[in-house]
Amino acid sequence: MTQGPTRRTVLLATGAAALTVGCSEYGDEDSGSSSSSVDASAGQELAKASEIPVGGGKIFAEEKIVVTQPKEGEFKAFSNICTHQQCPVADVSDGTINCSCHGSKFSITDGAVQNPPATKPLPAKQIKVSGDSITLA
Numbered sequence: 001m002t003q004g005p006t007r008r009t010v011l012l013a014t015g016a017a018a019l020t021v022g023c024s025e026y027g028d029e030d031s032g033s034s035s036s037s038v039d040a041s042a043g044q045e046l047a048k049a050s051e052i053p054v055g056g057g058k059i060f061a062e063e064k065i066v067v068t069q070p071k072e073g074e075f076k077a078f079s080n081i082c083t084h085q086q087c088p089v090a091d092v093s094d095g096t097i098n099c100s101c102h103g104s105k106f107s108i109t110d111g112a113v114q115n116p117p118a119t120k121p122l123p124a125k126q127i128k129v130s131g132d133s134i135t136l137a
């Protein structure tokens with residue numbers, strides 16, 4: 001009767017030790033990668049200017065930003081969150097930034113609503129373009 005609990009105790013202790021080792025290794029990796037991502041957010045290169053189609057745009061979901069190029073050499077950036085019910089916008093086509101949740105469309109030039117149900121424009125975001133490099137401002 002006493003052997004059963006003793007074996008379980010040994011197994012549990014071994015499992016806990018293995019978990020502890022695993023956690024400390026992952027913890028070290030996490031702290032390393034999170035400090036580098038903090039560095040990357042300020043002045044981080046978002047894209048090459050050549051990646052943004054003229055008359056279109058590109059969505060950067062992780063950075064929550066849409067970069068557009070309404071005219072050659074003229075770049076704009078907007079929030080990627082639809083002002084209707086906060087879906088992330090789905091794509092950019094035919095001069096508009098499109099939300100697939102309920103069909104709202106926003107201008108790639110100024111973020112203005114081109115198609116309801118959204119009633120407010122996409123907020124503008126700050127970017128810097130230097131040469132072929134687009135960075136978060």
Ligand code: FES
Pocket residue numbers: 082083084085086087099100101102103104117118
């Ligand atoms: S959340 Fe975008 S159209 Fe409704």
